[in-house]
Amino acid sequence: MSNETSLIMKRRFMGRILESGLLIIAVALGVGAAASGLSLMFHTKEYSQNLLNSAEYKEIVVTTRANVEDMTYPVVEKTPNTTTLTTADLKAGEIIDEVLYSYVVSSSHIRLVTEESTNMGFPREGGANPPQENANPENSNGSSSNEMQPGPPEGGDNMGQISEMLETFEDIKENPDYLVPEVEEIEGVEVTAQFFDAWGINAQDGSLFTSSDYTGSSNIIVLGSEMAKTLNTGNYNSVIGKKIVAWDKVYKVVGVLEETGSKYDNYYVTPKKEVSNSFFMRRFGDTQLRFYVDNVNQLDTTATQLSDWFTTQYGEGQVEISNPREEASKVVSRNNGISFLILFLSLAGLFIASVNVSNILMSRSLRMKKHVGILKALGASKKNILMIFVKEALLITSIGSVLGTFLALPLSITMEESLGLGDVSWVYIIIGVFMSSILTLIFSVLPARQSVDIEAAEAMRSAG
Amino acid sequence: MITLKNINKLYDLGEVKVNALKGIDLTINRGDYVSIMGPSGSGKSTLMHIMGILDTPTSGQYLLEDYDITSLPDRELARIRNKHFGFIFQSFNLFPELSALENVMLPLGYAGVTYSKRKDRAKELLAEVGLGHRMQHLPTMMSGGEQQRVAVARALANDPDLIIADEPTGNLPSDKGHEIMDILEKLNNKGVTVVMVTHNPEQGMRAKRTINIKDGLLHSDELNSKGGV
16 A cells, blocks of 8 residues: 555544544454453363362262361251261272272361460470370360360470470571461361372472371471461571471471462471371361362262262261262353353444444445545555555554453453452453454454445545 | 447446447547547446546457456556556545645555655656645645646656546636646647547547547547647
8 A cells, every 4th residue: 555545544544533533442342341251251161171170179078977067068967976087997999999099188277386475475494295296185175176286285284395495485586497487377287198199289399298207206297389488487498497386396397389279378288197096086086088089970979989888887877978079060150151141241242342333434434435436546456445444444453452451351350350260361361352353353344345346437426 | 559349338227227338439549639528428438437447348348559458357457547547537536635745646656656756756746737836735725726737747647658537627717727728738749648528619629539429329530620739
C-alpha cells in the first residue's frame, strides 16, 4: 500500500475518532470477556486434571468411628468406638492388589520454645529424667490421641534435657546450631515410610527418613519448603543439621521437602514410630490409615475390599472408609459447570461485540466505496484495497485486544479465586485473547470483501 | 493502440435489463485526440469506463497494443491503469483527506516510486498546472478549476500513454474549462493519446476525431477538419 493510501485511512480513522473509539471499546469488552472465559475453562480443566491426579484424591482413608471428626469428608453416623487401628493394620494394603502404598498420616503439632514463652517461665533447672519417647501418659489422659506433644508441663519433668543444655533462652538465640522461630506452634504430620512414595515427595535439601528412623529414638524432623523458610529466621544457607527446641524435646532437621503445592509445604513431617507398648497402642492408636490406589477406576472396588477386610477383622460397623474421589468429582463437576456457563456467556458477549464491530466496519467500508473506485482507477489492485481494510481491522482489533487483556486480568482473578482455582495463569489469558482476537479479526475483515470486488466504475458512481 | 471488437455491456438491474452498449467496434490510434459525444444514457460513459478498464464488458474483445487483456489477472490490469492510463473525472474525484501534493503523489506510490522521488515529481507536476503555491492545501480549500488542475496533474503522474477524461469541464465555469481543454491539447501535441467524453459540441469539435454514440450503438465516427487547432 502506498503511503498516501495509509494517510487516507489514518485521517479517516482520526476524523471519526468517536466511532473508532467505540469500535475499540467493543472489541476490548468482547475480547476481555471471552479471554477470561476461555482462561477460566483452561484453568478449570487443568485444575480438575491435577486434582484428580493428586495423591490426596487417590487415598482411601480408613478410620475408627470415634475419630471420624478428624476426617475431612462427611460421615453419617457415629457409634461408640471399641476398635483401635494400628500401623499393623496397614497390612490390609498388602493383601489387596490395587493398593500401591499403605501409610499413616497423623496430624500433630509441636509447641516451640520462643522468647515470649520463656518469659512466662522457662525452667532453668530441671530433673534428670531421660527424654520420653512419646507423651507423658498422665498429661495426655484427657487429650485427643492426636496430641502427642503436651503443652508446657507444670512440673517441668520433660524439660530435663533442654534445661540441661541451655541455661537461658539467650543461649539458643545466639547459637547458630539452633533455629529460633518466632512462632509458638507449628503444625505437621507424623507419617510412615510409604507416604513419601505415594505423594512422590523428595527432599530438595538433606534427606528423608531412613527405615531405622521409624523405630529408633532419634528426634529428627523434615520441613516443608515454606515452613523451612518460616523457621529460618537466621537466614542460614541451609537449615539441615539445625536444631529446633520444643517443650518436650529437641528436634534435629534432616531434610527440607521440595515444593509440592499442597498443604505439606507449610507442614513439618516426623516419622511415625512403631509403638510396641500395647497400652499406648490401644490408647493412642492411629486414627487414619491411608491406602493409595493408583488406578482411579479401581477406587470404589478397592474401598469395598478394604471394608470387607476390616469387617472381618473388627466386626461390622467398626471402621469408616471414605472415598475422597466422590468429593473431588463433585468439586470438578461443579467447577466445570460454572466455567462452561461463564464461557458460554462470555463467548456470546464476544459474538455480539464482533457482529456489531463487523456492522460498523461494513458501513465504514461502504462509505469508502467511492474511494475504492478512485484508488482502483489510480492503480490499486484488489489486493491493495483488501489490505487497506485488513490493516484498519488489525489496528482496531489489536488495540482492542491489548485493552481486553487488561480487562480480562481482574475478571479472571475474581472468577478463578471464587472457584478456588489458585493463581491466574497469564498463559491462559494470552491464549484466550489470541483466540478471541482472531475471531474478531475474521468478523472485521468479512465486510471488506464486498467492497473489494465491485467494479471501479460502479464504485465511483456512489456518493461519498 | 486500443481496439474494441463487438463490445456489449448489459446492466442487469433485476427485472430491468439495460443494454448500454450493443456491439461497439472501435479503434483508437496512438496520438489520437478523440471526443465521444452523445445524449445522456447513450452509453458514452460506459464505453469510456470499459476503455479505461474500470468496467468489464459483458462480451467482446479488448485489444491493447494487439494484446487481448480481457483475461489478464486483476494485478496486471491495475498495473496498466496505473502506468499507462490517466483519468480525469467530471467531479474531480480527489481524496478530501489528502493535500494537493499527496493526491498527486498517490498513483506514484502504486508505481513503486520512493517517497522523495514521488514528492519531487508531484511538485513538478503541480507547478506545471500552475498550482505550485497551493500544494499543501486540501481539495476542499480549492476552487473547482484548481481541483481539476490537481486531478490533471495526478493523471499525468506516471507519464501515461492515454488520458481518459470524462466530461472534464462539466463542473467548471467556461473560462476554467478552457484552461483544462488547453492542457489536454498541449498533452496531445506532445504525443499523448486523449479520449474525452463531452456534452459540449464546441469542445467536441476541438478534438481531431469525434465519435457519436446513440442507444449503445456507434452512430458516427468522423475526423474534424478543425481538429487539433
